[in-house]
Amino acid sequence: QLQLQESGPGLVKPSETLSLTCAVSGYSIGRDYYWNWIRQPPGKGLEWIGSISHSGTTYFNPSLTTRVTLSLDTSKNLFSLMLASVTAADTAVYYCARLYITTWNKENWFDPWGQGTLVTVSS
Amino acid sequence: DIQMTQSPSSLSASVGDRVTITCRASQSISTYLNWYQQTPGKAPKLLIYAASSLQSGVPSRFSGSGSGADFTLTISSLQPEDFATYFCQQSYSSPYTFGQGTNLEIK
Numbered sequence: 528q529l530q531l532q533e534s535g536p537g538l539v540k541p542s543e544t545l546s547l548t549c550a551v552s553g554y555s556i557g558r559d560y561y562w563n564w565i566r567q568p569p570g571k572g573l574e575w576i577g578s579i580s581h582s583g584t585t586y587f588n589p590s591l592t593t594r595v596t597l598s599l600d601t602s603k604n605l606f607s608l609m610l611a612s613v614t615a616a617d618t619a620v621y622y623c624a625r626l627y628i629t630t631w632n633k634e635n636w637f638d639p640w641g642q643g644t645l646v647t648v649s650s
Numbered sequence: 651d652i653q654m655t656q657s658p659s660s661l662s663a664s665v666g667d668r669v670t671i672t673c674r675a676s677q678s679i680s681t682y683l684n685w686y687q688q689t690p691g692k693a694p695k696l697l698i699y700a701a702s703s704l705q706s707g708v709p710s711r712f713s714g715s716g717s718g719a720d721f722t723l724t725i726s727s728l729q730p731e732d733f734a735t736y737f738c739q740q741s742y743s744s745p746y747t748f749g750q751g752t753n754l755e756i757k
Contacts, residue, residue: 572737572748572749572750572751573694573737573739573748573751574748575745575746575747575748578744586744587745588744588745589651589745590745622693622694629700634681634682634699634700634741635682635741636684636696636699636700636739636741637684637686637694637696637739638696638699638705639696640693640694640695641693642692642693643693
């Protein structure tokens with residue numbers, strides 16, 4: 528069964544870089560699919576951050592593209608997020624999720640999701 | 651970016667009620683529309699994909715319909731575990747975007 532688990536510091540200082548990893552079990556991330564980060568500020572809605580394919584191709588939300596780096600480590604079966612120059616507005620629960628894409632009509636959806644990890648930006 | 655607008659933003663209902671939540675896209679997205687359920691402190695859970703397909707393990711009281719720009723999520727008979735927040739999400743084009751959520755509360 529495919530499972531995802533986020534990890535990383537729960538507190539980051541303003542202007543520093545937020546770094547999170549998503550450990551995947553039950554599937555080799557280098558085989559297929561797109562691997563994603565999504566965030567949710569406290570009490571608010573969901574924002575897609577970006578996606579990295581099994582071969583390392585990346586796609587980003589234009590609102591964050593200048594600050595986001597995604598990477599894949601197939602030897603450890605995990606993928607990572609780095610978000611530079613953080614501010615209080617980046618305080619959120621960060622989720623990782625697989626993007627499942629059908630082969631016949633490219634319908635796609637996020638499933639499963641990790642449990643999420645809260646990152647607070649504060650000095 | 652494609653904007654997703656859900657209505658209502660909040661809804662009070664009773665166990666056994668039939669409930670409908672709507673989601674409107676700012677442009678046509680065919681059937682590239684997914685629904686998620688989120689309970690407090692938990693990750694969103696996929697309920698409906700491709701507008702009307704029920705995810706494995708999701709009770710049949712949940713159903714989705716629509717195409718183009720207008721979609722609905724219907725719960726035929728509310729159960730206590732259904733009181734949660736529901737989000738729609740378009741998967742037609744990047745950046746993927748979500749509705750603002752509908753908070754379903756117990757009346």
